Amino acid sequence: MQVTQWSKGLSVEVGGHGVVSHVGAALLRLLADRSGLTQALSVALSRRGFVPGRDRGRVLVDLAVMIADGGEAIADIEVLRHQSEVFGQVASPATCWRALDEISDVGLRRIARTRAKVRARVWGLIESVPSARAAGRDLGEGVVVLDVDSTIVLAHSDKDGAAATYKHTYGFHPILVTCDNTGELLTIKLRPGNAGANTAADHLTVLTEAVAQVPAAHRRHLLIRGDSAAATHAVLDWLTAQDAKRDRRVEYSIGWSIGEAERAAIRALPAAAWSPALAADGGIRDGAQVAELTGLLALAGWPPGMRVIVRRERPHPGAQLSLFEERDGWRYTAFVTNTTAGALQWLEARHRAHARVEDRIRCAKDTGLRRLPSREFAINTAWCQIAAMACDLIAWLQLLTLDGDLAKAEPKRLRYRLLHTAARLVRGQRRRRLRIPPTWPWANQITAAFTRIAVIPAPG
Template sequence: MKRNGSVRRVKVSADGEGVVSHAGLGMLREVAEDTGLVEALDGALADTYRGPWIHAPGRVLTDVAVAVADGADAITGIEVLGDREGIFGPVASMPTAWRVLDRVDADHLGAVRAARSLARERAWAAGAGPDLSQELAIDFDATITIAHSEKENAAATWKRTFGFHPLLAFLDRPQIAGGEALAGLLRKGNAGSNTAADHIAVLDMALAALPEHARPRPGDAEGPRVLARSDSAGATHAFAAACRKAGVGFSFGFPVDLRVQDIVDAVPENCWHPAIQTDGDLRDGAWVAEVTGNVDLSAWPAGSRLILRKERPHPGAQLTFTDVDGMRITAFLTDTAPGVVPGQIAGLELRHRQHARVEDRIRQAKDTGLRNLPCRAWNENAAWLEVVLMATDLIARTKLIAFADHPTLARCEVAAFRYRVLHVAARITHGARQVRLRLDRTWAWATAIATGWGRIRTAFT
């Protein structure tokens, strides 16, 4: 075939020097170091070594997390850092990383979580924290992670697949694409979606992951306000009681059964109020109504309220037998008192509807190592889940500190963030007793990356 000459051919050789790709990973490694995550993980795993280590366990685990943030879905991904010692310094080999991961057994998993909590506190103090005068929303949801080979405790799932069913909790941070990963519980594939004990365990871990000054104080009306949001899988009496005991409000999806359907038929038309959008405008074709007095909620914590929403289904949506007169009916249960959230019941419905953002958090987590649990042993996969949560947090903190005023980078999803920031090419130069990393000046986001890198260093000085 004859070439048309439209593509210019260049001479290719493998003899470049002083060039580094994926240079933006250095930002994540510095965030891990500056927040104290590396040091805290060293302390958490120090007793798993019989003698001095060559590669500190905290550095090894955070390097695996950085590789996962870069798109790796197995421990071998750490090798992407290994041949860039000029910018990253010494990096452990894949067998060393595997051994460190294996050392994170059930006895040390709590210490690893405590190390992540300490790093979060320092990151928030450096400028990555939310506005604590506003309500913090913790979103709970479970997802299926498919196992393609025999792995310990992998089992058949309710979706007729085979693998695991981890339950996750994310702190909603709408100013960036992707929330903060507070907690995750690795579970067998056949674990129930509405297992109250698992939700309570993840709630306890999520609250422990918050800095102490951001945790709710039961009985203290002046303390931080925290809300637990979930779909109907979290709507259990035990989980609601645990939230009340911890001083956490709740907003749970509520199953629309025949009892609720009968209530829908009885609600007068003038009791339905228009739903609202995030910007405060009315949501076309959607209405909300409170039916607390029409159903027995005595088994739920005092002050619980049941709110219905009806909406015209989008084109192509499949209606169910619980839908009424061609309207899609949903319900949620909350213990938020009247007047606390602007917009009355429409504001409560908007707040609950924003729980759907957790689907984006999980989707991005699956693009950041959660799609594959690569190890055979249960404890290694549980440690891998913590690494995925670390990677998610490193990206979130980098965005919050470095790119808060750059929406193109702060709000882009992880795949775009890798392309724009983490994979930037650069050249290493030496002069005046300094090592300099010179980003490709033709890269569209080079100036923003260099500025953001400087902000990270300033934030922790």
């Protein structure tokens, strides 16, 4: 059998009609409209005495849809623009550039308030906000988990704000906060590449903005997780002050650097102080143990009630160890928390679930953050906010309309199976119908998603 048998009689030519691609992108666009995001952005970005040729709310939503659909540059808006049979009139790349350039600091604040308002409506449409999980069980009903972290975005040309990073690369060093319950990207702050990883002011900015993004009814019990870059006096004092508010419970679980005092405390621990650590599925993790150092450390000046918990495990081959770790063959990590209830093993497993933020960052980079479009810092800042909206649209699509594997799929798989689907556009009886081939394995999921979005009440 010849390997080219499948292509016998196959040719490609121009002349087809009635066929459109990227049908799934219409799901995101329709969801933005039905959730009220498009209309709210139009109101937020309106300016007295200025009537743009293209509604700015529509332009930003179309950019977010384009990014969620896999676009990496503003010119990629042409994919939507040249399918006017489905999407109607879509702004040109030049108009998109102007729309981003018009967004000032005031505009960014208005966009943030708009996102928070629409998020509250979307969370109200969900039957129940998913519970965050760790070690095979829920963290608790009503607990909303916010993960803060920073990352490196490479720049391959000389852009405003690009600088050498601590990883010996060149680019930007944004800091962001994600919601572990829903997968949303709540806020992101674009920073120069040489911005410090442990800058307290930046952490406080994004945490304040992230808490404001959580609907008020769900702010009563928050868990803030971060790595050791967030373990500063200013951040921990702020978290403690938030926890002291009468109507709110704020727990934290923050990485902690191991210095000489911690090493001395570890050496002083008796063997009986160590307990087996938990694995991701809730079972016992072989070769890993946890213990508490709080009573062995001088923590004057740190918030009252702060606990220090340490974990040790046998290192994997190739792991880099300090001289202290090489001495006894264990690799040590630590974190601090203000949670008083729960076994050490559970608290440590809960903290280790913070690693999921790395997956969120990877997905965010696959949804617009890997490549910033402009030489100007302000336009790139606005682009980051649009990328955050794109991440939210994907998360809302999965929360409100999808089931099974697609409800948990990462953006790349979602695009390959759903967003980039082709269909035939049929007109008749003053209606347009998109007909997806019945042989497409995910055709029923797409049609069901359209139906579920269509029944969302129109925004008031």
